[in-house]
Amino acid sequence: GQQLNQSPQSMFIQEGEDVSMNCTSSSIFNTWLWYKQEPGEGPVLLIALYKAGELTSNGRLTAQFGITRKDSFLNISASIPSDVGIYFCAGRILTGGGNKLTFGTGTQLKVEL
Amino acid sequence: SQTIHQWPATLVQPVGSPLSLECTVEGTSNPNLYWYRQAAGRGLQLLFYSVGIGQISSEVPQNLSASRPQDRQFILSSKKLLLSDSGFYLCACTRLAGQETQYFGPGTRLLVL
Numbered sequence: 001g002q003q004l005n006q007s008p009q010s011m012f013i014q015e016g017e018d019v020s021m022n023c024t025s026s027s028i029f030n031t032w033l034w035y036k037q038e039p040g041e042g043p044v045l046l047i048a049l050y051k052a053g054e055l056t057s058n059g060r061l062t063a064q065f066g067i068t069r070k071d072s073f074l075n076i077s078a079s080i081p082s083d084v085g086i087y088f089c090a091g092r093i094l095t096g097g098g099n100k101l102t103f104g105t106g107t108q109l110k111v112e113l
Numbered sequence: 114s115q116t117i118h119q120w121p122a123t124l125v126q127p128v129g130s131p132l133s134l135e136c137t138v139e140g141t142s143n144p145n146l147y148w149y150r151q152a153a154g155r156g157l158q159l160l161f162y163s164v165g166i167g168q169i170s171s172e173v174p175q176n177l178s179a180s181r182p183q184d185r186q187f188i189l190s191s192k193k194l195l196l197s198d199s200g201f202y203l204c205a206c207t208r209l210a211g212q213e214t215q216y217f218g219p220g221t222r223l224l225v226l
Contacts (some may be wrong), residue, residue: 031213042117042203042217043157047171085156092213099164099207100172101215103157 001012006089006104013079014112021056022073023089030093032072038085046087047074069094081111091096115140117218119204124207125224132177134221136204139185144206146187147215148179151201163187199225 006023012021023032023065035043047058049065049072056063062075072091076083089104114140126132138144148160159172161179169179176195182190186202201222205215 033214035217038183040220040222042205042220045214048214086176088157099162100159101213106155107153 003091004091004102004104004108006107008107009105010108012110012112015079015081017079019076019079019083019109020073021087021089022071023104024071024088025091025102026070028069028094029072029091029102030069030094031101032063033090034063034072034074035088035090036085037088043088045105076109079109079111081113084109084111088102115144115206115208115216117204117206119218121221122219123222123224125163125226126194126195127226130192132194132198133225134187134189134202134223136187136189136218137185138187141185141206141208144202144223145212146181146221147205149203149205150189151203153222157203161189164223168220179221194225196225199223206207 004023005024034046035049036046037043046061047056047063052065052069053067054065060077065072086106086108088106090101092101118137120135145164147162150156150160151157162170163181166181177191201220203220206216
Protein backbone atom coordinates (compact mmCIF):
# COMPACT_ATOMS: atom_id res chain seq x y z
CA GLY A 1 0.00 0.00 0.00
CA GLN A 2 0.85 3.68 0.00
CA GLN A 3 3.86 4.59 2.14
CA LEU A 4 5.03 7.86 3.54
CA ASN A 5 8.76 8.49 3.52
CA GLN A 6 9.64 9.86 6.92
CA SER A 7 13.12 11.05 7.80
CA PRO A 8 15.31 10.84 9.62
CA GLN A 9 14.65 7.36 10.95
CA SER A 10 16.27 8.30 14.27
CA MET A 11 17.94 11.27 15.87
CA PHE A 12 20.23 11.57 18.87
CA ILE A 13 20.52 15.19 19.91
CA GLN A 14 21.68 17.35 22.77
CA GLU A 15 19.19 18.94 25.14
CA GLY A 16 18.40 22.45 23.97
CA GLU A 17 18.93 21.74 20.29
CA ASP A 18 16.25 22.28 17.68
CA VAL A 19 14.89 19.22 15.85
CA SER A 20 13.48 18.92 12.37
CA MET A 21 11.83 15.94 10.70
CA ASN A 22 9.77 15.57 7.56
CA CYS A 23 7.49 13.35 5.54
CA THR A 24 7.16 13.14 1.79
CA SER A 25 4.82 11.30 -0.52
CA SER A 26 4.28 10.78 -4.20
CA SER A 27 0.54 11.33 -3.67
CA ILE A 28 -1.34 14.51 -2.84
CA PHE A 29 -2.70 14.64 0.70
CA ASN A 30 -5.58 16.72 2.03
CA THR A 31 -4.70 16.25 5.68
CA TRP A 32 -1.40 15.95 7.55
CA LEU A 33 -1.19 14.84 11.16
CA TRP A 34 1.73 14.52 13.54
CA TYR A 35 1.70 12.11 16.50
CA LYS A 36 4.10 11.30 19.31
CA GLN A 37 4.30 7.86 20.87
CA GLU A 38 6.06 6.99 24.12
CA PRO A 39 7.02 3.41 25.00
CA GLY A 40 4.05 1.20 25.82
CA GLU A 41 1.47 3.88 25.04
CA GLY A 42 -0.76 4.83 22.15
CA PRO A 43 0.20 7.68 19.80
CA VAL A 44 -0.91 11.12 20.93
CA LEU A 45 -1.97 13.74 18.40
CA LEU A 46 0.35 16.76 18.40
CA ILE A 47 -0.71 18.86 15.44
CA ALA A 48 -3.32 18.56 12.67
CA LEU A 49 -3.00 20.41 9.35
CA TYR A 50 -5.84 20.74 6.86
CA LYS A 51 -4.76 23.34 4.28
CA ALA A 52 -1.79 23.59 1.93
CA GLY A 53 0.73 26.09 3.28
CA GLU A 54 -0.77 25.98 6.78
CA LEU A 55 1.75 26.58 9.57
CA THR A 56 0.60 25.59 13.04
CA SER A 57 2.31 25.69 16.41
CA ASN A 58 1.69 23.81 19.62
CA GLY A 59 4.07 25.11 22.27
CA ARG A 60 7.61 24.35 21.12
CA LEU A 61 6.30 22.34 18.17
CA THR A 62 5.66 23.78 14.74
CA ALA A 63 4.38 21.88 11.72
CA GLN A 64 3.68 22.90 8.15
CA PHE A 65 1.53 21.48 5.37
CA GLY A 66 3.65 21.72 2.23
CA ILE A 67 2.48 23.87 -0.66
CA THR A 68 2.65 20.91 -3.06
CA ARG A 69 0.48 18.92 -0.60
CA LYS A 70 2.99 16.10 -0.87
CA ASP A 71 5.04 16.87 2.20
CA SER A 72 5.01 18.12 5.76
CA PHE A 73 7.60 18.91 8.38
CA LEU A 74 7.68 19.07 12.16
CA ASN A 75 10.09 21.23 14.13
CA ILE A 76 10.76 21.04 17.85
CA SER A 77 12.59 23.98 19.36
CA ALA A 78 14.88 23.80 22.39
CA SER A 79 14.43 20.06 22.97
CA ILE A 80 14.07 18.71 26.48
CA PRO A 81 14.39 15.14 27.81
CA SER A 82 10.63 14.56 27.78
CA ASP A 83 10.62 15.05 24.00
CA VAL A 84 12.02 11.51 23.73
CA GLY A 85 9.75 9.19 21.78
CA ILE A 86 8.75 8.16 18.29
CA TYR A 87 7.16 10.79 16.08
CA PHE A 88 4.82 9.68 13.31
CA CYS A 89 3.42 11.64 10.44
CA ALA A 90 0.13 10.57 8.93
CA GLY A 91 -2.08 11.82 6.18
CA ARG A 92 -5.17 11.18 4.13
CA ILE A 93 -4.70 10.86 0.41
CA LEU A 94 -6.80 13.36 -1.55
CA THR A 95 -8.05 10.85 -4.09
CA GLY A 96 -9.12 7.42 -2.96
CA GLY A 97 -8.00 7.85 0.62
CA GLY A 98 -11.44 7.07 1.94
CA ASN A 99 -11.64 6.81 5.69
CA LYS A 100 -8.04 5.70 6.12
CA LEU A 101 -4.80 7.37 7.10
CA THR A 102 -1.38 6.54 5.71
CA PHE A 103 1.36 6.53 8.35
CA GLY A 104 5.05 7.23 8.11
CA THR A 105 7.54 4.77 9.56
CA GLY A 106 8.40 7.07 12.44
CA THR A 107 11.34 9.14 13.68
CA GLN A 108 12.83 7.99 16.95
CA LEU A 109 14.10 10.93 18.96
CA LYS A 110 16.62 10.53 21.75
CA VAL A 111 17.77 13.50 23.81
CA GLU A 112 21.12 13.57 25.54
CA LEU A 113 21.35 15.63 28.69
CA SER B 114 -13.54 15.18 24.10
CA GLN B 115 -13.33 11.51 23.25
CA THR B 116 -11.88 8.83 25.52
CA ILE B 117 -10.83 5.42 24.25
CA HIS B 118 -10.61 2.41 26.52
CA GLN B 119 -8.85 -0.81 25.59
CA TRP B 120 -9.05 -4.03 27.51
CA PRO B 121 -6.97 -5.86 28.55
CA ALA B 122 -3.78 -3.82 28.77
CA THR B 123 -1.53 -6.86 28.52
CA LEU B 124 -2.22 -10.43 27.50
CA VAL B 125 -0.11 -13.58 27.27
CA GLN B 126 -1.76 -16.39 25.34
CA PRO B 127 -0.64 -19.80 24.07
CA VAL B 128 -0.54 -20.58 20.37
CA GLY B 129 -3.86 -21.92 19.18
CA SER B 130 -5.94 -20.22 21.85
CA PRO B 131 -8.76 -17.77 21.04
CA LEU B 132 -8.51 -14.00 21.37
CA SER B 133 -10.87 -11.18 22.17
CA LEU B 134 -9.69 -7.60 22.54
CA GLU B 135 -12.17 -4.88 23.33
CA CYS B 136 -12.23 -1.21 22.51
CA THR B 137 -14.88 1.18 23.80
CA VAL B 138 -15.21 4.87 23.08
CA GLU B 139 -16.77 7.69 25.08
CA GLY B 140 -17.53 11.26 24.11
CA THR B 141 -18.24 10.64 20.45
CA SER B 142 -21.23 9.78 18.34
CA ASN B 143 -21.12 7.59 15.25
CA PRO B 144 -17.31 7.56 15.05
CA ASN B 145 -15.18 5.65 12.60
CA LEU B 146 -13.27 2.95 14.49
CA TYR B 147 -9.94 1.35 13.62
CA TRP B 148 -7.73 -1.53 14.72
CA TYR B 149 -3.98 -1.26 14.12
CA ARG B 150 -1.12 -3.59 14.95
CA GLN B 151 2.34 -2.29 15.74
CA ALA B 152 5.42 -4.50 15.83
CA ALA B 153 8.57 -3.57 17.74
CA GLY B 154 7.40 -0.01 18.43
CA ARG B 155 7.50 1.06 14.79
CA GLY B 156 5.08 1.10 11.88
CA LEU B 157 1.33 1.07 12.30
CA GLN B 158 -0.44 -1.56 10.22
CA LEU B 159 -4.16 -1.00 9.68
CA LEU B 160 -6.06 -4.25 10.26
CA PHE B 161 -9.75 -3.29 10.22
CA TYR B 162 -11.92 -0.24 10.20
CA SER B 163 -15.62 0.40 10.65
CA VAL B 164 -17.84 3.29 9.64
CA GLY B 165 -20.91 1.99 11.46
CA ILE B 166 -22.51 -0.80 13.46
CA GLY B 167 -21.97 -4.13 11.76
CA GLN B 168 -19.83 -2.58 8.99
CA ILE B 169 -16.29 -3.95 8.90
CA SER B 170 -13.59 -3.42 6.29
CA SER B 171 -10.60 -5.73 6.36
CA GLU B 172 -7.26 -4.42 5.19
CA VAL B 173 -4.98 -7.42 5.58
CA PRO B 174 -5.87 -11.11 5.11
CA GLN B 175 -5.11 -12.96 8.32
CA ASN B 176 -6.62 -15.11 11.01
CA LEU B 177 -8.07 -12.10 12.84
CA SER B 178 -11.60 -10.75 12.62
CA ALA B 179 -13.39 -7.67 13.92
CA SER B 180 -16.91 -6.86 14.96
CA ARG B 181 -18.82 -3.74 15.93
CA PRO B 182 -21.87 -4.79 17.92
CA GLN B 183 -22.56 -1.27 19.21
CA ASP B 184 -21.83 2.24 17.97
CA ARG B 185 -18.94 2.76 20.37
CA GLN B 186 -17.65 -0.78 20.77
CA PHE B 187 -15.09 -2.47 18.52
CA ILE B 188 -13.85 -6.01 19.11
CA LEU B 189 -10.84 -7.80 17.63
CA SER B 190 -10.98 -11.59 17.69
CA SER B 191 -9.21 -14.72 16.64
CA LYS B 192 -10.24 -18.37 16.85
CA LYS B 193 -6.66 -19.65 16.95
CA LEU B 194 -3.69 -17.42 17.68
CA LEU B 195 -0.39 -17.71 15.83
CA LEU B 196 3.04 -16.72 17.10
CA SER B 197 3.05 -13.95 14.49
CA ASP B 198 -0.01 -12.37 16.10
CA SER B 199 2.17 -11.02 18.91
CA GLY B 200 2.34 -7.24 18.93
CA PHE B 201 0.88 -4.03 20.23
CA TYR B 202 -2.76 -3.57 19.21
CA LEU B 203 -4.13 -0.07 19.01
CA CYS B 204 -7.70 1.06 18.66
CA ALA B 205 -8.40 4.49 17.17
CA CYS B 206 -11.48 6.57 16.52
CA THR B 207 -12.56 9.74 14.84
CA ARG B 208 -14.76 12.22 16.70
CA LEU B 209 -17.39 12.05 14.00
CA ALA B 210 -17.95 9.91 10.94
CA GLY B 211 -16.09 11.24 7.92
CA GLN B 212 -13.46 13.14 9.87
CA GLU B 213 -9.83 12.34 9.16
CA THR B 214 -8.20 12.97 12.52
CA GLN B 215 -7.82 9.78 14.51
CA TYR B 216 -7.32 9.49 18.25
CA PHE B 217 -5.68 6.44 19.75
CA GLY B 218 -6.35 4.30 22.77
CA PRO B 219 -3.67 3.14 25.22
CA GLY B 220 -3.13 -0.17 23.40
CA THR B 221 -3.06 -3.86 24.30
CA ARG B 222 0.22 -5.71 24.32
CA LEU B 223 -0.27 -9.30 23.17
CA LEU B 224 2.38 -11.97 23.54
CA VAL B 225 1.67 -15.33 21.96
CA LEU B 226 3.88 -18.17 23.25
